[in-house]
Amino acid sequence: MMTPIERIEKYKSKKNHVYAVEFSSNGEKKRAVLKDFNSIESKQQEIFYLQLLRDHNIKVPKILDQHDQMILLEYLAGELLLERIINLEERQIDPELPMVKEVFNQLLSWLGQFYRITENVLEKKMIFGDVNFRNFIINDHLYGFDFEDCREGSPEEDGGAICAHLLTYYPEYTSWKQKACGVLQSIMIEDFHYEKNRLEKATNYYLDIIKERRSIFKKK
Template sequence: MRLIKNYEAGTYEVIRQFKSKKNRVRLIKISDGEQVLELIEKKFAKTESLENELAMLKRLSDMDFSVAPCRGRFDRVLLYEYLEGVTLCEKLEVAEAQETSRSGDTVMPGKEIIDLFKKTIDWLNRLHQKTGLAFYDINLRNFIIRDGTVYAIDYEDFQALTAAVDYGRLLAFTLTYRPSFTQWKKALISELEDYLKNQIKADLDEIRLEKEKELVRIKKRRAKLV
């Protein structure tokens, strides 16, 4: 593909750089006449991490998981199709801001945001059932909502851990996105715990234990930044 060759030649435009602690992740635009292609360029700090991600991506793709298609590999770089959507983190922030701005004493999460989190849990549950692995890197920015479908990105940190680790981390991170521990977020967590217990048939005690462990880790990380 000529557009990809243009990438190799360095003839592309950087549109945006994304937050990433481990790797360099950018949205780039490659043009060739009337053809324009937007891709996510992910440059890995370690080749081993790239190999892990590529192997996991192939495994998930073969099982028809909703993942970002890979369009090329160059040294320590993977090029992904740009999934133009909204992150679960952004959905969470917008939903809480809109719903808590309404008048009234009782503020409850709406059906849309609850359903999106349930779809994320369903994605993780299928992962656990099919692979026996945990996603582990439960950052809400690693889940993209596009046309009502949840897509997961970032596949280098999958680990042989229990499903409760993923669910506990999901609940902990959701609670601590600013503004943290609001009544609205606590109500959302209650809805998700009910779903995990009654629909996923997960061990809620184990999930809550993992949630508390992650909350302690989050508190320690944030204390170091002060």
């Protein structure tokens, strides 16, 4: 049974209803995240990956409770990956500096763990699928969440989507973002062994998708 809760803030989500909530435990108020899914299938997939990754010591939020199409998740203090990137650009921190490279390495290391564990367990190459920077939180570690779009694929597909997101968060295509994207791609290729041509093809593919989506949105 879902713990009695009070909704205090709604988070941005295109697919589901997601809230910051408070609940009482042993007379003490605690904070959590309530995720109300659009389908049972999506909820079941989220639970599967959260439990699988947590069992293998990959940083994901803990499931506190569940009921019907809802999951109550551990609240993680920290910054969204998107907030961290915005902050670095606003401060004009050179993407070549370790402060920026460390963020990229944290993200790619987390994804590398995801790829290894899912392939070992499922015996097929899986990708995260939705690498929106709002699906990662950084504090002392990097945590990932939102596994509804996980599917078979290659790391370069996730990598291309990451680069496309980086370039197109507002303001789009700034000189900082373009340099940061170059640094990120170099790390992917040189340190994480992404295949260059496949990565560049995936980046262009996702840039076209984002451009088309925004064009449709503007017409409405």
